[in-house]
Amino acid sequence: xxxxxxxxxxxxxxxxxxxxxxxxxxxxxxxxxxxxxxxxxxxxxxxxxxxxxxxxxxxxxxxxxxxxxxxxxxxxxxxxxxxxxxxxxxxxxxxxxxxxxxxxxxxxxxxxxxxxxxxxxxxxxxxxxxxxxxxxxxxxxxxxxxxxxxxxxxxxxxxxxxxxxxxxxxxxxxxxxxxxxxxxxxxxxxxxxxxxxxxxxxxxxxxxxxxxxxxxxxxxxxxxxxxxxxxxxxxxxxxxxxxxxxxxxxxxxxxxxxxxxxxxxxxxxxxxxxxxxxxxxxxxxxxxxxxxxxxxxxxxxxxxxxxxxxxxxxxxxxxxxxxxxxxxxxxxxxxxxxxxxxxxxxxxxxxxxxxxxxxxxxxxxxxxxxxxxxxxxxxxxxxxxxxxxxxxxxxxxxxxxxxxxxxxxxxxxxxxxxxxxxxxxxxxxxxxxxxxxxxxxxxxxxxxxxxxxxxxxxxxxxxxxxxxxxxxxxxxxxxxxxxxxxxxxxxxxxxxxxxxxxxxxxxxxxxxxxxxxxxxxxxxxxxxxxxxxxxxxxxxxxxxxxxxxxxxxxxxxxxxxxxx
Amino acid sequence: xxxxxxxxxxxxxxxxxxxxxxxxxxxxxxxxxxxxxxxxxxxxxxxxxxxxxxxxxxxxxxxxxxxxxxxxxxxxxxxxxxxxxxxxxxxxxxxxxxxxxxxxxxxxxxxxxxxxxxxxxxxxxxxxxxxxxxxxxxxxxxxxxxxxxxxxxxxxxxxxxxxxxxxxxxxxxxxxxxxxxxxxxxxxxxxxxxxxxxxxxxxxxxxxxxxxxxxxxxxx
Ligand SMILES: [Cu+2]
Numbered sequence: 001x002x003x004x005x006x007x008x009x010x011x012x013x014x015x016x017x018x019x020x021x022x023x024x025x026x027x028x029x030x031x032x033x034x035x036x037x038x039x040x041x042x043x044x045x046x047x048x049x050x051x052x053x054x055x056x057x058x059x060x061x062x063x064x065x066x067x068x069x070x071x072x073x074x075x076x077x078x079x080x081x082x083x084x085x086x087x088x089x090x091x092x093x094x095x096x097x098x099x100x101x102x103x104x105x106x107x108x109x110x111x112x113x114x115x116x117x118x119x120x121x122x123x124x125x126x127x128x129x130x131x132x133x134x135x136x137x138x139x140x141x142x143x144x145x146x147x148x149x150x151x152x153x154x155x156x157x158x159x160x161x162x163x164x165x166x167x168x169x170x171x172x173x174x175x176x177x178x179x180x181x182x183x184x185x186x187x188x189x190x191x192x193x194x195x196x197x198x199x200x201x202x203x204x205x206x207x208x209x210x211x212x213x214x215x216x217x218x219x220x221x222x223x224x225x226x227x228x229x230x231x232x233x234x235x236x237x238x239x240x241x242x243x244x245x246x247x248x249x250x251x252x253x254x255x256x257x258x259x260x261x262x263x264x265x266x267x268x269x270x271x272x273x274x275x276x277x278x279x280x281x282x283x284x285x286x287x288x289x290x291x292x293x294x295x296x297x298x299x300x301x302x303x304x305x306x307x308x309x310x311x312x313x314x315x316x317x318x319x320x321x322x323x324x325x326x327x328x329x330x331x332x333x334x335x336x337x338x339x340x341x342x343x344x345x346x347x348x349x350x351x352x353x354x355x356x357x358x359x360x361x362x363x364x365x366x367x368x369x370x371x372x373x374x375x376x377x378x379x380x381x382x383x384x385x386x387x388x389x390x391x392x393x394x395x396x397x398x399x400x401x402x403x404x405x406x407x408x409x410x411x412x413x414x415x416x417x418x419x420x421x422x423x424x425x426x427x428x429x430x431x432x433x434x435x436x437x438x439x440x441x442x443x444x445x446x447x448x449x450x451x452x453x454x455x456x457x458x459x460x461x462x463x464x465x466x467x468x469x470x471x472x473x474x475x476x477x478x479x480x481x482x483x484x485x486x487x488x489x490x491x492x493x494x495x496x497x498x499x500x501x502x503x504x505x506x507x508x509x510x511x512x513x514x515x516x517x518x519x520x521x522x523x524x525x526x527x528x529x530x531x532x533x534x535x536x537x538x539x540x541x542x543x544x545x546x547x548x549x550x551x552x553x554x555x556x557x558x559x560x561x562x563x564x
Numbered sequence: 565x566x567x568x569x570x571x572x573x574x575x576x577x578x579x580x581x582x583x584x585x586x587x588x589x590x591x592x593x594x595x596x597x598x599x600x601x602x603x604x605x606x607x608x609x610x611x612x613x614x615x616x617x618x619x620x621x622x623x624x625x626x627x628x629x630x631x632x633x634x635x636x637x638x639x640x641x642x643x644x645x646x647x648x649x650x651x652x653x654x655x656x657x658x659x660x661x662x663x664x665x666x667x668x669x670x671x672x673x674x675x676x677x678x679x680x681x682x683x684x685x686x687x688x689x690x691x692x693x694x695x696x697x698x699x700x701x702x703x704x705x706x707x708x709x710x711x712x713x714x715x716x717x718x719x720x721x722x723x724x725x726x727x728x729x730x731x732x733x734x735x736x737x738x739x740x741x742x743x744x745x746x747x748x749x750x751x752x753x754x755x756x757x758x759x760x761x762x763x764x765x766x767x768x769x770x771x772x773x774x775x776x777x778x779x780x781x782x783x784x
Contacts, residue, residue, distance in 0.1 A: 122587075187591060188591075
């Protein structure tokens with residue numbers, strides 16, 4: 001290996017080297033060096049920028065929904081326009097933000113570093129996946145500009161295949177294309193984890209973030225092609241007049257729902273599993289303890305990925321599927337909650353008797369646990385056959401899945417962005433603002449979505465923009481909360497930008513965290529390490545790290561002030 | 565990072581040729597699992613409707629020319645043989661044979677697509693393409709076939725998606741051909757030939773399932 005490296009290895013105690021060294025950001029400048037890069041870290045940044053754009057588009061449409069719903073009458077939109085607004089919100093958030101969010105940004109950046117590799121197994125395919133994502137996004141945006149689509153993000157037939165006047169084809173093509181970016185990312189992760197681990201890095205020494213992304217990759221590889229063929233069948237039906245779901249020919253529209261949810265339920269785990277991985281890392285670091293039940297957390301990720309494929313019918317309890325099928329799907333849905341609960345118990349046990357540091361990432365992680373708990377437990381209401389008949393297609397469902405997807409995935413995503421921001425950019429974000437906005441997001445989120453549980457339970461249906469006046473109070477609360485939530489999301493956007501120039505220099509390991517990614521410099525060099533990393537210890541060895549660093553004097557003040 | 569162990573045929577992210585080869589192979593197998601799930605959606609639809617509309621499916625299946633399908637199956641099997649021989653030639657470092665076998669594979673692949681195009685054209689002539697012009701009144705002995713249009717929808721969807729995979733395969737073969745004429749492959753570096761071969765065999769195997777599902781369901 002390269003032994004004539006200009007800078008000596010910086011020790012893990014957080015001493016910052018002043019030498020300006022070559023890293024993946026300053027290795028090369030110019031637009032071409034970014035658009036043709038094969039460096040997984042640069043591709044992660046490209047993804048980060050593009051998913052942020054889609055998040056803002058999806059967020060703008062959420063704002064429109066909340067604006068319309070302030071009063072019981074139709075104020076801003078016609079029914080058709082409102083259908084298009086909530087459809088666009090769903091499509092943008094699900095396919096273009098949530099699914100790629102953690103895997104394509106943090107996963108892309110961290111998985112190779114965490115396994116001690118120079119890059120993912122297939123860097124060119126990795127770049128291709130970003131281009132595919134962008135092209136798919138452009139198709140969908142084109143459909144949006146031309147007039148949008150009104151089928152809901154679920155594209156139920158026969159409305160989508162026959163009757164809808166929206167740009168179903170164009171949107172479908174966009175989502176189909178984007179699906180391949182997710183397949184390619186998953187494929188790259190699977191091969192990288194199997195074949196590229198550093199010497200000494202056995203499977204049970206892998207960070208739990210890697211386990212979680214591995215499990216999510218399995219779903220991306222096994223599930224995405226199924227929804228892809230479903231979209232192809234709709235396209236063939238709409239475009240070429242083939243009739244696979246057409247009831248006129250004897251076709252079964254519910255078959256589409258089966259195919260759609262076979263992917264789209266596990267897709268929830270594509271969103272949440274990597275988030276759970278992030279939380280495991282943060283939880284161990286800021287409790288300064290070895291993660292409790294490492295193997296349980298690792299295997300529960302795989303358990304969720306596998307059982308998650310057996311529960312899709314819980315979206316179809318009232319679609320006319322056999323009631324015996326309903327019972328089985330209900331049972332499996334209860335079972336899939338078990339591995340999720342195992343994780344929550346293990347995180348709680350990790351914190352027990354830990355020296356908890358309330359840093360921004362930790363606040364997001366704690367928020368994740370609380371909100372995911374509510375989202376998960378209300379999921380059991382939805383999974384109960386009898387209760388679901390009452391709450392199906394009401395705001396109760398809307399609140400439930402937002403607690404999982406936003407309260408879960410987005411909180412974890414933001415926590416992860418803050419946790420690894422120093423590693424990605426070499427700069428610290430402003431801690432005070434970080435904590436403030438984490439709190440704002442938590443409060444705003446609950447204010448937005450908790451009233452929806454009540455409104456839904458009392459019978460307010462989803463996807464309507466005109467509603468009985470007795471629900472107005474809940475909707476006003478919800479819209480007010482959305483404003484707070486929106487501000488909570490804007491603040492990090494501003495200060496993270498600001499920190500790129502003015503943030504304090506981070507040093508290799510500002511959190512005194514365990515893991516290979518903290519052993520290299522911040523930001524890492526193009527090939528991640530200046531030496532071949534070798535792993536000779538167990539993961540999450542926080543007691544060792546703290547014992548070692550209490551002997552030396554930490555020069556980095558950020559942690560000191562955080563010890564509460 | 566200039567590592568002595570790195571020669572130009574090993575990409576920078578890999579330690580050695582063996583790791584590179586293993587990664588590529590695992591990658592291709594993972595991709596093929598994706599492909600199985602992709603075709604799986606169509607086969608699921610097929611299973612459900614065949615079970616539901618057995619009569620119509622039997623009648624409609626009889627319209628397909630079993631011998632043309634049989635011929636095409638043989639063509640594809642031979643192309644798999646030439647592909648396998650091509651991989652063997654690459655492993656032995658025999659450039660001339662490699663080029664020859666790739667060309668043979670491409671010819672057989674193209675022949676398959678040609679026959680498929682002929683079959684499609686015939687369906688258009690006989691109004692067997694789903695849509696407003698479709699009409700099908702059964703075959704002797706199987707006059708009652710109210711749901712035959714679904715069969716033909718699936719026929720076109722399944723064979724169409726398969727044909728698309730064949731076209732991609734031909735693209736890969738063209739790429740391999742160019743590289744092997746340039747002499748890129750040798751005894752030490754033949755991995756791309758191997759993994760393209762995997763893909764080709766997979767597409768072949770899909771047809772081995774499609775042929776009986778579509779052509780042979782009522783031929784006692
Ligand atoms: Cu579900």
